[in-house]
Structures are given as structure tokens and as C-alpha cells.
Amino acid sequence: ASYPNDGSRCQTIDFTKIDINLLPTVILVGRPNVGKSALYNRLIRRREALVYNTPDDHVTRDIREGVAKLSDLRFRVLDSAGLEMAASSGSILDRTANMIAKVLARSHFAIFLIDARVGLHPMDVEVGSWLRKHAPGIKPIVVMNKSESLDDASGSLTAVAIEAGRLGFGDPIAISAETGLGMADLYQALRPLLEDYMLHLSKDKCCEENISRQNTSSFEIDESKLPMQLAIVGRPNVGKSTLLNALLEEDRVMVGPEAGLTRDSVRVQFQYQGRTVYLVDTAGWLQRTRQEKGPASLSIVQSRKHLMRAHVVALVLDAQEIAKEKRSLKHAEVVIARQAVEEGRGLVVIVNKMDLLKNSPLYEKVMQAVPEEIQTVIPQVTGIPVVFISALEGSDKMAVMHEVIETYEKWCSRLSTACLNRWLRKVMSRHSWKDQAAQPKIKYFTQVKARPPTFVAFVGGKTQLLETDIRFLTRSLKEDFNLGGIPVRIMQRAMS
Numbered sequence: 001a002s003y004p005n006d007g008s009r010c011q012t013i014d015f016t017k018i019d020i021n022l023l024p025t026v027i028l029v030g031r032p033n034v035g036k037s038a039l040y041n042r043l044i045r046r047r048e049a050l051v052y053n054t055p056d057d058h059v060t061r062d063i064r065e066g067v068a069k070l071s072d073l074r075f076r077v078l079d080s081a082g083l084e085m086a087a088s089s090g091s092i093l094d095r096t097a098n099m100i101a102k103v104l105a106r107s108h109f110a111i112f113l114i115d116a117r118v119g120l121h122p123m124d125v126e127v128g129s130w131l132r133k134h135a136p137g138i139k140p141i142v143v144m145n146k147s148e149s150l151d152d153a154s155g156s157l158t159a160v161a162i163e164a165g166r167l168g169f170g171d172p173i174a175i176s177a178e179t180g181l182g183m184a185d186l187y188q189a190l191r192p193l194l195e196d197y198m199l200h201l202s203k204d205k206c207c208e209e210n211i212s213r214q215n216t217s218s219f220e221i222d223e224s225k226l227p228m229q230l231a232i233v234g235r236p237n238v239g240k241s242t243l244l245n246a247l248l249e250e251d252r253v254m255v256g257p258e259a260g261l262t263r264d265s266v267r268v269q270f271q272y273q274g275r276t277v278y279l280v281d282t283a284g285w286l287q288r289t290r291q292e293k294g295p296a297s298l299s300i301v302q303s304r305k306h307l308m309r310a311h312v313v314a315l316v317l318d319a320q321e322i323a324k325e326k327r328s329l330k331h332a333e334v335v336i337a338r339q340a341v342e343e344g345r346g347l348v349v350i351v352n353k354m355d356l357l358k359n360s361p362l363y364e365k366v367m368q369a370v371p372e373e374i375q376t377v378i379p380q381v382t383g384i385p386v387v388f389i390s391a392l393e394g395s396d397k398m399a400v401m402h403e404v405i406e407t408y409e410k411w412c413s414r415l416s417t418a419c420l421n422r423w424l425r426k427v428m429s430r431h432s433w434k435d436q437a438a439q440p441k442i443k444y445f446t447q448v449k450a451r452p453p454t455f456v457a458f459v460g461g462k463t464q465l466l467e468t469d470i471r472f473l474t475r476s477l478k479e480d481f482n483l484g485g486i487p488v489r490i491m492q493r494a495m496s
């Protein structure tokens with residue numbers, strides 16, 4: 001099949017270069033036997049399918065998720081075949097219905113399959129109204145599958161298309177999941193939708209130089225709008241589970257294997273103010289915590305490997321213990337906090353059980369001691385956020401999430417090169433060097449990556465930036481672009 005480009009618009013985004021975690025999700029829906037699985041298999045080819053087992057007392061239903069490849073388009077595809085969209089039968093167990101709602105909430109687009117050989121079936125109409133009710137924001141692309149055997153010349157396909165139009169979702173596309181017929185049409189229908197989605201995510205944080213559709217060869221997205229991986233860590237009994245329950249209050253847990261990882265690594269997710277937050281290896285620590293109550297070891301993230309999967313690490317401390325001790329942080333806690341920062345993760349420190357210190361003079365002492373000690377043990381990052389809470393009272397979860405999200409957003413920041421170089425000229429003139437010769441000759445300054453923000457300074461001639469120059473630049477960057485509290489990296493390259 002050929003995949004025509006319709007001018008400049010199609011050149012804008014190179015989907016093959018986008019991290020799969022950032023790609024939009026397309027769900028395949030339709031009554032049983034219309035060919036959802038067949039289309040799913042065609043889209044992901046031999047790429048490994050991920051299977052979500054939805055725990056159910058009697059039946060196990062599966063939702064498969066994979067990365068779809070349609071010419072140069074890439075997207076995440078969810079096959080809802082296991083969910084049996086028997087909307088009318090009332091046979092959907094509450095739990096499954098709940099599951100479908102969750103899966104729909106994660107989907108950005110839908111492909112709604114009908115069987116071209118059957119024409120519009122009453123159950124298709126039910127699926128249509130079900131979709132309208134549960135996913136009002138999604139306008140599905142209707143496809144007439146199995147149309148390879150239908151003769152368009154005889155008008156039979158046109159007749160089905162007219163019937164399918166009654167679903168009210170626009171003109172249907174004739175495809176065959178089995179032979180590949182119509183994939184170019186599906187591509188053309190999907191491309192503008194997926195592109196709009198990616199452009200919507202895009203944002204230049206610094207200047208008003210917005211992305212122009214025509215002129216952008218490299219495309220950047222506002223990654224802070226994407227799902228966050230949060231690790232809640234701490235020694236046993238500090239209150240991690242209690243905090244987690246407070247966070248999950250409104251939204252129950254969904255468990256499934258994580259993209260790119262082994263099947264037995266489980267992830268828990270929740271929604272917070274319209275954001276998806278994944279909890280890293282929480283199931284793991286829940287198990288381990290149960291077994292390990294007592295010893296003063298950290299029950300999670302003892303290895304850097306685990307830490308690397310988190311974007312933000314929330315380290316939970318116990319206020320009552322701090323009040324009793326000379327030092328706020330135990331050895332294991334210092335190790336974790338340092339590792340988090342060294343690995344370039346965002347760190348938020350949570351001091352829990354503050355309710356136990358109410359009306360005690362130790363309350364103030366703890367409030368003061370913890371930030372000071374964090375600063376001492378992690379001198380390279382100033383202003384790491386510290387939140388004082390009572391997970392038991394539950395009312396502070398807003399404060400926790402506020403800091404976590406702010407940290408994540410800073411961690412995802414991207415500053416444009418033009419903007420950085422304007423800034424560089426200003427800070428260099430603002431600062432006075434002892435003598436002119438000591439002033440570093442930075443020719444060019446650019447951000448090479450986000451998560452965490454990482455910059456490269458191109459230095460002229462043989463001069464090198466000194467440790468003090470790097471510290472000065474880091475401090476200025478943090479102040480001028482509100483990047484305090486997160487690790488920021490500056491590297492240097494010689495430029496002749």
C-alpha cells in the first residue's frame with residue numbers, strides 16, 4: 001500500500017522518533033467477532049502484545065496493548081476484545097464495566113469496527129450509544145472490516161457505508177484486517193488526528209516562539225502533561241501505605257504489566273486532577289513491606305535500577321522518630337535521597353505523622369531541622385521541597401501532590417536555544433569576574449535534554465569552565481527559570 005503525504009502538514013511530525021510512552025492511545029472497539037483482534041495483530045505485527053489481566057472472581061478478561069506501526073505512524077493500540085462490549089445484555093459485571101471506563105479514560109482515539117459482510121447490526125448501534133455515553137470526548141473512526149469480499153462495483157459496499165453513516169460518526173472506511181485492504185485510508189484518517197494530538201502536547205516553555213506547523217523539523221512536546229512515574233519510598237512503618245490509600249481514595253487501582261518490562265512487574269495507577277500517575281513498583285513494596293516490618297531497611301528502591309524508573313521520588317519520613325533523634329535522616333534515608341538526586345530524579349521529602357507532634361514544642365523543631373539537614377546531605381541541589389503532613393488525617397494529599405507535580409513539571413522543562421542564549425548574554429554581563437581573562441568564553445548554550453534538564457555550554461578556544469563557573473551558571477539557571485529543587489546538569493564542550 002502507498003501512504004500519500006498531503007503536503008507540508010504530514011511532514012511536521014516524525015512519529016518514529018517519539019518515545020512510545022508519549023504516543024497517543026487508540027482503542028479498538030466493536031461487538032464480538034468484527035475483527036478487533038485481527039486488526040490489532042495487523043497493527044502491531046509481531047511486536048509483543050502486553051496483556052492486562054483484569055482480576056475478576058469468575059472470568060479473566062484481557063486487554064492487550066501494543067505499539068502500532070502503520071507506515072511511518074506510531075501509536076499505542078488497545079484491543080478491547082476481552083472486554084466483550086455486550087453493553088445491552090446487562091451481563092457486564094460492574095467490575096468489568098469499571099474496567100472499560102478506565103481503559104476508555106486512557107484512550108485518546110477509537111477505531112470502531114463493524115462487519116461489512118453483515119452490515120449495520122443492532123449491537124453495533126448499541127456499541128455506538130455506549131461509546132457516546134462513556135467516552136463523549138472521543139469521536140471514533142468507523143471501519144467496515146472484512147470488506148475484501150464485498151464488491152464495490154455492485155454497490156454493496158456503498159450500501160453498508162450508508163448504513164454505517166447512521167452511527168453518526170462520519171464516513172466509514174472500508175478495510176480488511178486480514179488482507180490489509182484499506183490500510184492507506186486508515187492511515188490518512190488517523191494521521192491528522194494523531195498529529196493534532198501531538199501538537200496539542202507541544203509547548204515551548206520559555207519564549208513565545210510557538211511551534212509552527214510548517215517550519216518545524218524537530219518536534220518537541222510538553223512532556224509534563226504526560227503520565228508521571230512516582231515512587232513512594234521510605235522505611236517500614238513511616239506511613240507509605242496510609243499515604244497511598246489517601247492518594248488512591250477517589251480512584252481504584254489498576255494493575256497490569258508495564259510497557260517494555262517483564263510481565264510480573266506490576267504497576268498501579270491513579271488519576272489526579274486529570275493526570276495519570278503511575279506508582280513505581282508499589283505492588284513490590286507492598287509485598288515486601290508486609291514481610292519486612294521491623295527491620296530498619298528501606299523496603300523499596302534499594303537498587304538504582306528501581307530508582308531509574310521513577311520520575312519523581314517521594315521519600316517519606318516519620319516526624320515522631322525525627323523528634324526523638326538528634327538527626328532527622330537515618331542512614332538508609334540519606335542513601336536514597338542522594339541516589340535519587342544523583343540519578344537525576346526529582347525528589348520530594350514528606351514528613352509524615354505531624355499530627356503526633358501537635359501542641360508540642362518539637363513541632364517547630366522538626367519543621368526547621370528537616371529542610372536544613374536535607375540541604376546539608378544534598379548540597380548540590382538547593383530548595384528540595386519538604387512537605388509536612390498527616391497521612392492518617394488524609395487532608396494533606398493535595399499538598400503532597402502539589403509538590404510532586406510541580407517537581408515533575410520543572411523536571412520536564414525545556415528551554416529554547418534562542419531564549420537560553422539571550423539569557424546567557426544577560427547573566428554573563430551581570431556577573432563581574434575578577435579579571436577579564438577569567439571570564440569564560442561561552443559561545444553557545446543549549447538544552448540537550450529534559451527529564452532532568454541537561455545543558456551543554458560550548459566553550460571557545462582552549463579555556464575550560466571551572467567548577468565555580470558551572471555552579472554560577474547552574475544557580476542562575478535555577479533562579480531565572482524556576483528550576484530550584486531539582487537536579488540540573490551542565491556539561492561543557494570545546495568549540496574551536
Ligand code: GDP
Binds near residue numbers: 030032033081178179
Ligand atoms: P474480535 O472478536 O472483534 O476480536 O474478532 P476477531 O479478530 O477474533 O475476528 C473474528 C473472526 O473474523 C475471525 O474468524 C477472523 O478470522 C475473522 N476476520 C477478522 N478480520 C477479517 C477480515 O478482514 N476478513 C475476513 N474475511 N475475516 C476476518
Ligand code: GDP
Binds near residue numbers: 235236237289389390
Ligand atoms: P508503611 O509501612 O510505610 O506502609 O506504613 P503504614 O502506612 O502501614 O503505617 C504504619 C503505621 O503508622 C500504621 O499504624 C498507621 O496507622 C500509622 N500512621 C501512618 N500515617 C500516620 C499519620 O499521619 N499519623 C499517625 N498518627 N499515624 C500514622
